[in-house]
Structure formats: C-alpha cells, structure tokens
Amino acid sequence: MTQFSKDDDSVVVVIGSGAGGGTLANELCQKGVKVVLLEAGARQTPATFINDEWAAFVQLSWLDMRTTSGSWRVATDFPNLPAWICKTVGGSTTHWAGASLRIQEDEFKARTNYGDIEGANLLDWPIGLADLEPYYDRAEDKMGVTRTHDIPGLPGNNNFKVMYAGATKLGYKDCHTGRMAINSRPRDNRGSCLQLGFCFQGCKSGAKWSTLYTEIPAAEATGNLDLRPGSQVLRIEHGDNGKVSSVVYADADGAQHQQKAKVVCVAGNSIETPRLLLNSASSMYPDGLANSSGQVGKNYMRHMTGSVYGVFEEPVNMYRGTTMAGIISDESGNDPDRGFVGGYEMETLSLGIPFMAAFLDPGAWGREFTEAMDSYPHMAGMWLVGEDMPQESNAVTLHPSDKDAHGLPVPNVNFDDHPNDVAMREHAYTQGSAVYDAAGAKRNYLVPPYPSTHNLGTCRMSAEAKDGVCNQFGQTHDIDNLFISDGSQFTTGAAENPTLTIVTLAIRQAEYIADQMSKQAV
C-alpha cells in the first residue's frame, strides 16, 4: 500500500471516505494527484457486514457523543443520536439505501421560486441543473444507477407491489422501482441484487454501490492513495499566509499525528465538517476556519421526513428484498396550493423487528404498541422525504462544556421544524395513508422522523461570500486551498435523496482542484 510522508506538503488531504470524500479521493488519484485519505472509522468488507440490525448499527454507526436541542422529537427520544450516519471506511455509503435522484432544475432556485418565506434562510444555489448534468451523467454511470445508461430497473418486491397498487388506484402516475445504485444485473465487477433485505446494514453481496468497494480500491490501484483508517481529524492548521498547511489527527490508539497538505478537503458529513472548522479556530480565524460569513454550522437541514406503515389483511413480508424498492414522485414538485412550498418523494422502506420496535413510536408502551408489532408480517412501509427549510437557528455548534476523548468540544445539533416542514409532513402523512388505504389497509401507523440520515447545508455554497461558506466548487470563500466536499455544501435541501448529488459535486470538484493545482492557483 502506498504511504506518503507526513512531511509531504504536496498531497491533498481528504477527510472522510464516504460519498463525497471517497469519490473525490478516487477522482483525484485517477488524475495523478497524491491523496491522503483520513477516515475516522475502521475498514470493513462485505464479508464482515452483519445481517443483524443492532449489531450492524454498532459496527458501522457514528456513536461518538453528540448532544441535541430544539423542539424536534429526536432530541427527546434519541438525545445523543441526532443522526444515523456512519464511522467506517465508505462512510454512510455503507448504510445508504441507494436511491439516486437528480435535484430538479427549479429546486436550485429555491429563493427565487419560493419567495421570501418567513423564518427561512433561503438562497439560490450558485449553479443550476445545466452545470451539473454532465457530472450527474458520470456519477450515474459510475454508480450504476438503474433506469439510466440502459440499466434496467430492479424487480419490485412485495413492499413495492403494495405501494404500486395503492398509487395507481389513487391516480398517481410516476411510480416504479426507482433509480437505484444497486445492480439489477452484474456490472463493474459486482453481482446483481440478491434481495437480501439488509441494505442499511452494509450490502453483503456488494450489489449496492459503496465507496468502500468501488472508489477506494480503484484509487488504491493507482498508487496515489494513502488511506488511513482509524484517523480522527482534530484540527486543521494554517500558515501565516492564511492558507491551510496541515491537519492533526488521532490514530486508533489516540496518538496524535500531523500531516502536511497542499489542499485540504473536508467531507465528514454535515455535523463533523462544521465541527472541525469550528474546532480549528485560531488567532487569525477566531470564529473558526472559513467562517467570515458566520454561516459555518448554520442552516442545518435534515429533510422533512416521516414514515407510514400500513397493515393489511393478507401478509406482505416487507422485509424481503431491497429496502427502498420503489418510489412515487408525483408529489415532488412545487405546488404551493398544497399549503407549503417544495415537494417530497414517497419511497418504500422496511425495518426488521428490532428496529421497528425502536422507531415505530419511541417511548411508547402498552397494547397499542404491541398490537402494531404483532401485525409486522402484514405491514407495508414507506418513507416520506422532502425539502425542509434552511433556518439559521438550526445549527451545529460546539458544546460549551462536554468534551470528547481528545478533549475537544462535542457537537450540539439544534433543530426546530419550520411551519413549512410541518405542513409538508402533514400532507405527506395524509397522502401516504391514502396510498395504503387505496390498497386495502386496515389501519396505518404514522411514524415520526428517525435520527437524521440526510444531513445537509452546514457549510453551504453561495455566490456571495457573505451568504455562505464555499463557492460553486466547494472551495471556501475565505481560504483558497480549503474545500468542502460533502452534503454540507448544499445551499438548499431539495426533495431528493442527496447521495447522487454529493457524488456529482465531488466529480466536478476533483476536476476543479486538479486544474487549480496544475495552474498553481491553490
């Protein structure tokens, strides 16, 4: 394996190996750029993944101490688990469901299209769909997204059959087995989906795209990647000229190391990325790195979410097969007549018995709860995911007193639903229930949001330096050689699952960084 010297100041240091960091590292390596990829978690393989919800959760999740505040229910039910994301090589691409949807043209112009929504800190993206289309195309090809590049859709499972029957009866037109980064036929040296039913636990067949066994080995094969698992970055350092010059990280034994860098790219997901910038405050940057706008950590978005589980007379056995097996997109447009701006997607979802117990109605007990559990084989499930409003008060901040194992402040995640989020959720619950009613449901369970899987916006891109943290390439406005490379860049959340866009932005960013390096501009 390639090893670069810690004193080698010609390397690009990428922090985080998930959808953003893992892709960026590979794209840079393919262009001949030397990359040190620092990943806080350990390296698993499909063989070491576990078909067991709690065991896999412990194996893959980011479980370091975090705190929560605000009126969201997660703060009550899971006060130290604001987000269900991963600390492992491959990041949350080990855990994601695979839904790969492009952001819609109009969604890039949220401020223009939605207007001045009270309490919302809306802003148009500095780029549009046309800027990203060629990169979306490359991302879809790389990830093997079904229904693109002549790749057939996945076969629908039982859970999808229920969704489809209800959707068509209700008059919805846009319902199918989705655009999924899961092989429907062998591709890219990976087999096709075995319908395991454990997408969230790490795909043991490797049919689902993850940087763990696609981007990262491809980068390693170039000889340009030095991947260091078990490396938790503590701070980014800069020189007298204001440019970043090195990072300090702790290895798995807690020993600290300094790695010099020409460029630093942060892709720690939308909680750790702003935390790292804030924890890197210096006399030159007293409010944290790249924070002249004051927007680092602000505008935290988690998507409007919720779930509906319908119970039917006949068995469904939703746990069989692809977790996210189909989608209804009819509600994904912006139609303010519904009482809210933005749109949402409806996507099948399934939980096993252990996680159904944990998430159905956290804190509940008694007969109503156990009757729901007893109906498990007769349940069909869907997840509702839509655009939530950026709000400045929804923020990742440093806890004033609680420290982690390295003595650094832990992150606090504050979140309140915006009234628009609440109105959208109510509508989505009603429509989701209507889908299942149309398919013959005896009753429906409206399930509150899980800890966040889509964490976005905390270092957002903006045309003007005063409005955000980075430019359209993820380059921070304040520091030329410091980049944001994950979903933190999102100016607004859009309705779509974000991974495809994170990968797309990483491909585009790699081109930009390589170009800037060749011009010696960074």
Added chain:
Amino acid sequence: MSQTGFDRRGFLKTSGGMIFGTLAASSGALALLAPSRTWALELETMDAETGAAVLRVTRYIFPHDTLDDAVYALVVKDLDAEGAETVELLTTGVASLNEAAGGTWMDLPPEQQFELVAAMETTPFFQKIRGKSVVSLYNNELAFAHFGYPGESFSKGGYLHRGFDDLSWLPQPPESASPKAM
C-alpha cells in the same frame, strides 16, 4: 442457543437467584428453537423475587399475550447483567410496588397489578425496564420466530429465490414499473 441465555446447569452457585418457566404448549415456533420445554434463568446479582416481578412488569409494558415468558426472561437477564446499580434500582422499584400493593404486588389481581405499574410510568424504574425491553425483547431469535421475521438472510441466498415478490393478493405491476428479475 448460547445467545438465548438459558442455562439448565442450575447447580452452579451464583449470588443471584433463579427464575424458572415452562414453555406453553401453544408456543410451537419456540418449542422448535428451545433446547427444552422447561427453562431456568440464572441471575448474577438480582434475587429471584425481583427477577420474577420484573418479568411480570415487562409483560405489562409490552403485552404480547402469546409471547412466552421465556422471551421476557431475556429482558430480565440483560437487566441483571447491567450490574449492581441497575439491580438496586429494580429491587427498590419492586419494593415500591409491594408497598403500593400493601403486600405482595405479584399476588394482586392482574388489573390491579397493571394499575400500579402504569402509575410508575415516569419513574426511573419503569423507564429502565421499558428502555431495556424495547431492545432486548425484540432482538433475539425467539422473538423473531414469534413475530414472523426470519432475521439473517445472506447465508440462505437472500430472498431472490425465496419469495421477495410472492405477494399474489394484489395485481402484478407492469414490467415498465417493475422489470422481471434478471
């Protein structure tokens, strides 16, 4: 079956008590999985009376009428394994139930037992049992068998050839929406 926590070597001496049970004749799926129709749970720290009462409290918090006591006993086992602090909390909680019962809570009629448990909803005693139960009760193969959830699927090749799309009580979606498996 080591993960189920049953241990029939009852002669082993421990500081805790033991609780016993017999699988109900109706618990067919469990009977197939369990090593014996009779079971015993050996407790590390908790005394037998507290263990039996905690098992009963767990039944009121998550009442599945046909779910065998053997599965609820797994919650008691996991609580016991947490050590002295938890056992102290539970022992004190059971004592409170007995005090409220004006005798032995376990001897009250079921309706009165339930009322006294419900009255403790906000206490650390209740919340400790609820919080442990919501994981332990539903995270074992005996429970999986009861609820009709098979768990692990990779070793069996997933569901591609084992019914992932066998639902037949609704119309088949068209291939444009749901292509055939390849």
